[in-house]
Amino acid sequence: xxxxxxxxxxxxxxxxxxxxxxxxxxxxxxxxxxxxxxxxxxxxxxxxxxxxxxxxxxxxxxxxxxxxxxxxxxxxxxxxxxxxxxxxxxxxxxxxxxxxxxxxxxxxxxxxxxxxxxxxxxxxx
Numbered sequence: 502x503x504x505x506x507x508x509x510x511x512x513x514x515x516x517x518x519x520x521x522x523x524x525x526x527x528x529x530x531x532x533x534x535x536x537x538x539x540x541x542x543x544x545x546x547x548x549x550x551x552x553x554x555x556x557x558x559x560x561x562x563x564x565x566x567x568x569x570x571x572x573x574x575x576x577x578x579x580x581x582x583x584x585x586x587x588x589x590x591x592x593x594x595x596x597x598x599x600x601x602x603x604x605x606x607x608x609x610x611x612x613x614x615x616x617x618x619x620x621x622x623x624x625x626x
Contacts (some may be wrong), residue, residue, distance in 0.1 A: 510539040515580065522575045526530075540605060540608060540609070541601065541605050544600075544601040544602070544604045544605040544608070545593045545601045546593075547600070547601065547604060548590045548592075548593040548598060548601040548604070549586075549590045549592070549593035550589070551589075551600060552589035552592050552593060552598065553585055553586055553588075553589035556588060556589060560581065560585070566614060
């Protein structure tokens, strides 16, 4: 599956949200000329977005009580959304899942650049 197909699939699965469209635009851009840091940044964004969608799907499976007021529920929903985003971003930055690293290495191979590991990119920071 190519990068364009991957970007399109996740944009479609996300219902065309603004974040998914931005990510799709990043993935469809000319990444052949991207620096290693830019490429890894796009890969981490993708991993964080993917992880966020997984967390949201998991959250939907947990039953909620209907006892709270509408305003109270809206506030709780907002904080849940933000917490999920932070968990996903943090997980991606730490490399817990390794999706960004695998995607990065695949993209480097596709564009004919030498294979650089996450350890190598962390050393340059």
